Amino acid sequence: MxxxxxxxxxxxxxxALTLAACGSSGGxxxxxxxxxxxxxxxSxxxxxxTxxxxxxxxxxxxxxxxxSSTYAYYDVPMKEGxxxxxxxxxxxxxxxxxxxxxxVVDQRNDPAESSKVTQQxxxxxxxxxxxxxxxTVPAQGQLACAANIPIxxxxxxxxxLVNDMGTCAYQLLMNDTVQGATIAGYALKQGYKTxxxxxxxxxxxxxxxxKYFKEIFTAGGGxxxxxxxxxxxxxxxxxxxxxxxxxxPAPDMIFTPMFPPDxxxxxxxxxxxxxxxxxLSTDGNLDPSLADAGAKAINGMVYxxxxxxxxxxxxxxxxxxxxxxxxxxxxSSVVAALGYDEIMILAGIIKTANSAEPSAILDGxxxxxxxxxTGKVVMDPETRRAKKAxxxxxxxxxxxxxxxxxxxxxxxxxx
Amino acid sequence: MTQFLQQLINGLSLGSIFAVLALGLAMVYGTLGILNFAxxxxxxxxxxxxxxxxxxxxxxxxxxxIGAVAAAVASILMQLLVFRPxxxxxxxTLLFASFALSQVLQGIFRxxxxxxxxxxxxxxxxxxxxxFGGLRISVLNVVTFVVAMVSLGLFALFMxxxxxxxxxxxxxxxxxxxxxxxxxxxxxxxxxxxxxxxLAGIAGVLWISRTGTVTPTTGATPILVAFVAVVLGGxxxxxxxxxxxxxxxxxxxxxxxxxxxxxxxxxxxxxxxAVAVVLFARPEGLFGKAxxxxx
Amino acid sequence: xxxxxxxxxxxTASTVVADQPVIAxxxxxVRYGAVTALREVSLExxxxxxxxxxxxxxxxxxxxxxxxxxxxxxxxxxxxxxxxPVVGGAPEKAARxxxxxxxxxxxxxxxxxxxxxxxxGSMSRGSTLKDDLEAAYDRFPILGERxxxxxxxxxxxxxxxxxxxxALMAHPTVILYDEPSLGLAPRIVDQIFELxxxxxDEGVTSVLVEQNARLALDLSDRAYVLGSGSITxxxxxxxxxxxxxxxxxxxxxxxx
Numbered sequence: 033m034x035x036x037x038x039x040x041x042x043x044x045x046x047x048a049l050t051l052a053a054c055g056s057s058g059g060x061x062x063x064x065x066x067x068x069x070x071x072x073x074x075s076x077x078x079x080x081x082t083x084x085x086x087x088x089x090x091x092x093x094x095x096x097x098x099x100s101s102t103y104a105y106y107d108v109p110m111k112e113g114x115x116x117x118x119x120x121x122x123x124x125x126x127x128x129x130x131x132x133x134x135x136v137v138d139q140r141n142d143p144a145e146s147s148k149v150t151q152q153x154x155x156x157x158x159x160x161x162x163x164x165x166x167x168t169v170p171a172q173g174q175l176a177c178a179a180n181i182p183i184x185x186x187x188x189x190x191x192x193l194v195n196d197m198g199t200c201a202y203q204l205l206m207n208d209t210v211q212g213a214t215i216a217g218y219a220l221k222q223g224y225k226t227x228x229x230x231x232x233x234x235x236x237x238x239x240x241x242x243k244y245f246k247e248i249f250t251a252g253g254g255x256x257x258x259x260x261x262x263x264x265x266x267x268x269x270x271x272x273x274x275x276x277x278x279x280x281p282a283p284d285m286i287f288t289p290m291f292p293p294d295x296x297x298x299x300x301x302x303x304x305x306x307x308x309x310x311x312l313s314t315d316g317n318l319d320p321s322l323a324d325a326g327a328k329a330i331n332g333m334v335y336x337x338x339x340x341x342x343x344x345x346x347x348x349x350x351x352x353x354x355x356x357x358x359x360x361x362x363x364s365s366v367v368a369a370l371g372y373d374e375i376m377i378l379a380g381i382i383k384t385a386n387s388a389e390p391s392a393i394l395d396g397x398x399x400x401x402x403x404x405x406t407g408k409v410v411m412d413p414e415t416r417r418a419k420k421a422x423x424x425x426x427x428x429x430x431x432x433x434x435x436x437x438x439x440x441x442x443x444x445x446x447x
Numbered sequence: 448m449t450q451f452l453q454q455l456i457n458g459l460s461l462g463s464i465f466a467v468l469a470l471g472l473a474m475v476y477g478t479l480g481i482l483n484f485a486x487x488x489x490x491x492x493x494x495x496x497x498x499x500x501x502x503x504x505x506x507x508x509x510x511x512x513i514g515a516v517a518a519a520v521a522s523i524l525m526q527l528l529v530f531r532p533x534x535x536x537x538x539x540t541l542l543f544a545s546f547a548l549s550q551v552l553q554g555i556f557r558x559x560x561x562x563x564x565x566x567x568x569x570x571x572x573x574x575x576x577x578x579f580g581g582l583r584i585s586v587l588n589v590v591t592f593v594v595a596m597v598s599l600g601l602f603a604l605f606m607x608x609x610x611x612x613x614x615x616x617x618x619x620x621x622x623x624x625x626x627x628x629x630x631x632x633x634x635x636x637x638x639x640x641x642x643x644x645x646l647a648g649i650a651g652v653l654w655i656s657r658t659g660t661v662t663p664t665t666g667a668t669p670i671l672v673a674f675v676a677v678v679l680g681g682x683x684x685x686x687x688x689x690x691x692x693x694x695x696x697x698x699x700x701x702x703x704x705x706x707x708x709x710x711x712x713x714x715x716x717x718x719x720x721a722v723a724v725v726l727f728a729r730p731e732g733l734f735g736k737a738x739x740x741x742x
Numbered sequence: 743x744x745x746x747x748x749x750x751x752x753x754t755a756s757t758v759v760a761d762q763p764v765i766a767x768x769x770x771x772v773r774y775g776a777v778t779a780l781r782e783v784s785l786e787x788x789x790x791x792x793x794x795x796x797x798x799x800x801x802x803x804x805x806x807x808x809x810x811x812x813x814x815x816x817x818x819x820x821x822x823x824x825x826x827p828v829v830g831g832a833p834e835k836a837a838r839x840x841x842x843x844x845x846x847x848x849x850x851x852x853x854x855x856x857x858x859x860x861x862x863g864s865m866s867r868g869s870t871l872k873d874d875l876e877a878a879y880d881r882f883p884i885l886g887e888r889x890x891x892x893x894x895x896x897x898x899x900x901x902x903x904x905x906x907x908x909a910l911m912a913h914p915t916v917i918l919y920d921e922p923s924l925g926l927a928p929r930i931v932d933q934i935f936e937l938x939x940x941x942x943d944e945g946v947t948s949v950l951v952e953q954n955a956r957l958a959l960d961l962s963d964r965a966y967v968l969g970s971g972s973i974t975x976x977x978x979x980x981x982x983x984x985x986x987x988x989x990x991x992x993x994x995x996x997x998x
């Protein structure tokens with residue numbers, strides 16, 4: 033395939049033509065770092081005409097993303113949401129009077145390309161990097177840390193990422209231990225006593241989540257009666273479904289971190305095999321294609337996710353409306369809200385520190401306490417993983433509905 | 448015992464799809480001597496066609512028909528636009544061209560459609576289940592098996608009795624000598640790609656009915672399966688490809704069913720090891736050709 | 743330069759050929775990569791003739807036959823079949839114009855039945871006529887007996903009969919025989935050669951490639967000797983037969 037590099041630069045340029053003289057008033061008019069998206073977007077439309085144009089060197093944010101391969105699924109909406117935040121902030125006068133510049137470069141989930149692109153973004157003067165959700169994020173972290181540039185885990189939810197990446201890496205969203213604990217807590221609350229887990233050692237995500245679930249579920253008095261495995265992407269789960277159907281006595285529930293397109297196949301085959309027990313799962317399933325499996329297959333399925341659905345959560349709904357107003361279409365997925373929140377968190381840190389130096393941002397990341405579109409993000413400076421609660425989603429026939437937002441779990445499993 | 452029979456049914460159903468898949472790949476290999484690694488993308492093309500057709504309001508069944516035809520058309524276009532211009536450049540060039548084509552098509556699906564899964568809801572009737580003696584067989588499994596067997600049967604009939612079928616069998620054995628009898632190579636090769644595409648389309652419909660979704664990499668598993676089945680059955684043997692498909696499907700299901708849980712995700716690796724053992728004992732594959740012409 | 747041992751640059755008009763030659767090859771050069779297989783070869787075959795092409799192993803005889811049949815694309819020169827150029831690389835076109843090659847090693851379709859082999863032979867005729875099949879079985883009774891058997895199970899001589907029968911299914915105007923005696927018992931070879939002579943009597947123009955020069959010269963009207971890709975001698979077969987064969991091959995072929 034042809035090499036494809038797309039670079040997105042902040043749209044400050046056309047505004048700079050209209051106003052020559054300008055102060056650093058932009059910083060003072062913007063709302064505080066903890067501002068909700070509602071106030072941020074409100075102020076942006078109001079201040080765009082009054083606060084002046086940011087001048088000075090742009091504050092460069094790099095995103096060595098996978099825009100064209102497996103993880104485009106996540107990195108494309110991350111880019112979309114981040115770009116929206118950057119646009120809003122620049123229209124509101126930038127930060128410290130300086131515009132933000134988001135540089136997104138496609139590395140196609142190719143290890144060599146990813147390292148090259150990341151190093152280029154660092155050499156180009158990026159003060160902060162959004163990590164890819166793809167396989168190459170540990171290497172990106174090591175490059176960033178060698179240059180003392182802060183980097184996030186992107187949409188990566190594995191709790192071990194920050195350690196693999198280095199001490200400059202932070203996770204600004206919920207992680208898989210929180211998912212495992214929340215789902216286990218939900219299961220216990222439903223009165224489920226026995227569970228069957230279905231994982232796969234192929235990815236850390238599918239390998240570890242059943243363990244996290246099991247740790248909290250058994251600590252709370254539940255019992256995991258069987259650990260089954262599946263092959264990701266095999267397109268047929270009839271053999272393991274037959275095995276599950278023959279577990280006697282039948283467990284109260286099944287937990288699996290399976291995700292589309294496997295979930296649809298598995299659920300259909302499971303229900304066709306006459307297995308009717310509840311299935312609990314995790315955030316990979318927040319995907320419109322899940323509904324295509326049909327009500328018979330997925331009705332009643334419950335799973336955890338970073339965010340709730342646009343329909344069910346007013347903040348997300350407003351984010352979608354603002355996005356559509358600005359770009360004329362919906363973001364590729366709800367992950368865009370995470371990209372938006374990440375830039376807003378960064379903006380808050382720079383403002384509070386009154387500095388866009390990487391060292392100041394690294395300091396600021398330790399104290400993040402941000403109420404964003406996707407919920408409250410509080411950084412644990414010890415683990416460098418945010419303490420962020422997850423949402424629970426339940427399928428009502430083929431409709432995605434939000435269950436009550438659970439509290440952040442009291443006890444987390446060991447990553 | 449019931450569980451064993453249930454797994455056997457699972458294996459036969461999966462194996463029948465694999466058999467159709469493998470036969471399609473073997474068609475082109477037999478005639479032209481190339482392994483078309485973009486063959487898997489024909490499955491994805493079937494899926495995306497079905498997706499857009501159902502989105503446009505067509506019924507699932509009509510969409511399936513259009514999807515299968517789309518694969519055949521795409522297969523013919525592959526020959527006309529990619530392989531024919533490269534004819535005579537050698538096996539390795541064509542192999543790499545097919546790899547490149549596969550990658551380009553996946554890129555196009557990703558960029559022009561979506562990196563995300565697109566759903567094709569199968570009719571509820573396919574989820575109905577026949578129950579007897581503790582066995583549960585879904586309508587989809589029955590339909591899959593019947594469609595696959597009828598397709599294989601019609602294919603065999605076409606190859607055995609029709610003039611074009613005879614030409615293709617001869618061309619698969621010795622293309623130059625067949626041409627020396629006045630049979631047009633271009634026509635035979637195009638027909639091989641068309642049949643390969645139709646088989647991919649049928650297998651694609653069965654596969655998509657099972658998975659319910661199409662993604663840019665939907666073709667990855669089918670091409671791998673078809674390739675292994677073709678090698679297992681013996682390169683160049685259509686009967687071998689069909690048997691290879693069934694054997695591999697049943698092997699996969701039984702490995703998944705009876706391997707210890709922790710190693711189940713490596714069932715594919717185990718299946719490949721089993722195939723390697725067979726090939727060690729019979730390097731020409733189960734139905735590989737022995738010396739065919741006495742000299 | 744090898745000297746022409748027989749330089750009787752006979753005029754085609756003086757021999758059997760009355761009208762336009764069935765095959766006219768002019769200055770044909772064929773290369774396989776860097777290797778030149780044929781160099782500036784010219785020859786003619788008149789209607790109803792049997793023309794022999796002799797020469798040692800590796801002289802380029804098979805390449806010449808395959809180029810006339812349109813399998814190979816010459817670097818220079820051309821082949822005219824009934825006055826029309828043969829398209830190199832498209833053997834089906836020459837086949838449809840009435841030419842058949844009975845290839846070296848027979849090249850029958852082993853896994854197919856005898857009858858299927860014959861049907862393929864008639865593919866250029868639109869449909870397989872029952873009469874053609876019956877005619878083939880009349881001419882070759884053994885093939886009739888084994889019509890449903892896979893061709894690979896036939897003996898060498900039977901396979902050679904099948905290869906010729908397959909060619910005849912097309913009602914060709916010209917047949918190129920490439921080493922028809924190869925690997926066959928002398929008694930069978932006699933039968934095959936009788937058949938070729940008989941077919942000539944029926945009006946089929948023939949080109950006969952043979953390593954066994956004696957046999958070929960007995961049967962053919964005229965012959966060309968090929969050595970290392972070039973014609974080293976040509977003339978009436980009866981004239982060539984008087985010359986020591988070893989000497990004949992000593993043109994360029996002996997340099998090997």
